[in-house]
Amino acid sequence: MWLRRTKSGVRIHNAYPPKFGCTSFKDVHSLIDDGGGSPKKQPAICHRTRSVKSFLRTLSKSTFPENVAEEPEAEPEPEPDPDIRIPGAEKLVVLYFTSLRIVRRTFEDCKTVRSILSAFRVPIDERDLSMDSGFIDELQRILGLSKRSKLTLPRVFIGGRYIGGVEDVRRLHESGELKKYVEGLPVAEPGTCEACGGYRFLLCVECSGSHKCYSEKAGFNSCTLCNENGLIRCPSCSSSSASAPPL
Known part of the structure; x- marks a missing residue:
């Protein structure tokens, strides 16, 4: 026998959600804001980037104070006197260079100049600064440079006369003027020195x-x-x- 279904006397209030009063999504921030006010503006991307850079700069100075101290700058190298000469070297080429590969550009410049000069078959006095530090002081005295001056390599003297560095030698070689400088020099004997193997x-x-x-x-x-x-x-x-x- 089936029981008869009766209506319950308990009434449920607010059974339906309130109507959404906003006609558009432009006021959605006011509904989800906890404080009931307007939402806070986020800083722009550029502004936040500047803030991060400023923070990192401040952190670097406070954590690594040695980075703030600037190293003393070397004195700029003055233009050498074109009348600079090496006495007693009128019959050969004197080349100041380095055989170390620590600085690739300097090594390549020295290699280029050595290749250009060796093609003329003239006697070359190669003075490697990496083999003997005395050549550094010697070259600075010849050019009239101080200890703090920046010294670039290579440096070339032909017939005792100062020619310049890699750019000067390359320019003279391309224009054909370099051949005129070495015309009066004696011809070097071919081959490698048997005593030192070419290391000097x-x-x-x-x-x-x-x-x-x-x-x-x-x-x-x-x-x-x-x-x-x-x-x-x-x-x-x-x-x-x-x-x-x-x-």
């Missing part, structure tokens, strides 16, 4: 390349015959430049 330096016989000599009275002292690397200039391939002693 040998181990010091006195200290065997250690740059230290021992004596019973004074103990160990620096060798006076070689440079700081325990090397001496090769007497075979440096004989052509014997008339041009270091300044």
